[in-house]
Amino acid sequence: MIKPPLPANECVRLDMLRALKILDTTAEERFDRVTRLAKRLFEVPMSLVSLIDADRQWFKSNIGLKVLETSRDISFCGHAILGDDVFSIRDTELDERFFDNPLVKNGPKIRFYAGCPIKAADGSKVGTLCILDVKPRNFTDEDKSLLKDLTLMVEQEIAAVQLATMDSLTSISNRRGFEALCMHALRFCTRQKKPATLFFFDLTRFKEINDRFGHAEGDRALVSFSELLMLCFRETDVIGRIGGDEFAVLLTSSDKEESELVLARFSESVAKHNESEERGYNITYDVGIVEYNQSLDKNLEEFIDKADKLMYENKRLKKNEL
Ligand SMILES: Nc1nc2c(ncn2[C@@H]2O[C@H](COP(=O)(O)OP(=O)(O)OP(=O)(O)O)[C@@H](O)[C@H]2O)c(=O)[nH]1
Numbered sequence: 179m180i181k182p183p184l185p186a187n188e189c190v191r192l193d194m195l196r197a198l199k200i201l202d203t204t205a206e207e208r209f210d211r212v213t214r215l216a217k218r219l220f221e222v223p224m225s226l227v228s229l230i231d232a233d234r235q236w237f238k239s240n241i242g243l244k245v246l247e248t249s250r251d252i253s254f255c256g257h258a259i260l261g262d263d264v265f266s267i268r269d270t271e272l273d274e275r276f277f278d279n280p281l282v283k284n285g286p287k288i289r290f291y292a293g294c295p296i297k298a299a300d301g302s303k304v305g306t307l308c309i310l311d312v313k314p315r316n317f318t319d320e321d322k323s324l325l326k327d328l329t330l331m332v333e334q335e336i337a338a339v340q341l342a343t344m345d346s347l348t349s350i351s352n353r354r355g356f357e358a359l360c361m362h363a364l365r366f367c368t369r370q371k372k373p374a375t376l377f378f379f380d381l382t383r384f385k386e387i388n389d390r391f392g393h394a395e396g397d398r399a400l401v402s403f404s405e406l407l408m409l410c411f412r413e414t415d416v417i418g419r420i421g422g423d424e425f426a427v428l429l430t431s432s433d434k435e436e437s438e439l440v441l442a443r444f445s446e447s448v449a450k451h452n453e454s455e456e457r458g459y460n461i462t463y464d465v466g467i468v469e470y471n472q473s474l475d476k477n478l479e480e481f482i483d484k485a486d487k488l489m490y491e492n493k494r495l496k497k498n499e500l
Pocket residue numbers: 347380381382383384385386388392393394395396397400421422423493
């Protein structure tokens with residue numbers, strides 16, 4: 179068996195895949211529709227939307243295969259993302275890269291594979307739409323074109339979600355994306371009986387930055403703030419731009435005490451940023467912190483609103499002190 183080598187742009191590719199925030203999400207009809215279609219059109223028992231993560235391939239849509247993921251080392255799709263065209267193996271038993279692959283030797287005993295790379299907006303190949311069979315088969319040029327067309331449908335679905343849930347200025351989730359990810363994360367915390375804490379940030383006197391230094395500089399401050407959030411919080415925390423100069427972070431598996439330590443670290447990073455940048459103004463913020471209470475916080479909007487109100491109260495107290 180030959181393990182798939184890493185593509186030259188592996189780091190960028192992984193960043194892009196993670197930015198899509200699609201890994202480990204629930205199955206969705208819009209992707210299952212495409213795999214169902216592929217299965218029917220090609221008359222194969224298995225079809226997948228497979229995403230190639232650092233060490234595994236994870237199936238966003240899975241028709242006919244019993245597992246949710248496999249290691250990347252034994253994946254066919256890891257090979258398929260190396261090229262631009264459809265990658266197909268007529269008979270795996272006759273191919274030196276795959277004849278002794280556990281997916282060939284043991285269940286599901288794959289004999290035929292065809293996978294078309296799925297490209298994200300920047301061209302990174304994040305995974306494949308693939309079809310599999312338990313008997314060898316020929317894959318014609320016409321078949322290739324059809325698989326490419328179906329892959330385009332998957333790419334369009336991925337792009338549509340990104341547009342609808344991503345803030346175009348900062349490239350982090352917008353309110354809609356944030357809420358969708360929060361629901362997912364809170365369900366996980368409830369199931370695992372883990373705490374979760376919400377931070378609601380609002381930049382202080384942000385309007386002044388716009389007024390004194392121009393809108394472009396205001397934009398730059400918003401981007402810097404989002405970058406600082408991304409840097410200080412964990413990859414598993416949910417980060418979003420909720421409105422103009424409002425940001426929110428949901429910390430999963432952290433109670434209020436731990437969260438305050440994270441906030442102290444964040445505050446240091448912002449102070450360092452202000453010192454090093456010397457842009458004629460400082461980025462400052464007010465924040466409201468609320469711990470999730472699964473019996474009280476039934477409604478996500480109200481939970482976010484609670485943190486917003488607390489932030490506003492802190493802002494008011496600070497203003498009164500001045
Ligand atoms: N540059 C820029 N400004 C924006 C954007 N979206 C909203 N704003 C501005 O952000 C400002 C938000 O101001 P507020 O939060 O109301 O007030 P503030 O000046 O931050 O004052 P306090 O919140 O009371 O500390 C408004 O002037 C908006 O015009 C954006 O995408 N880019």
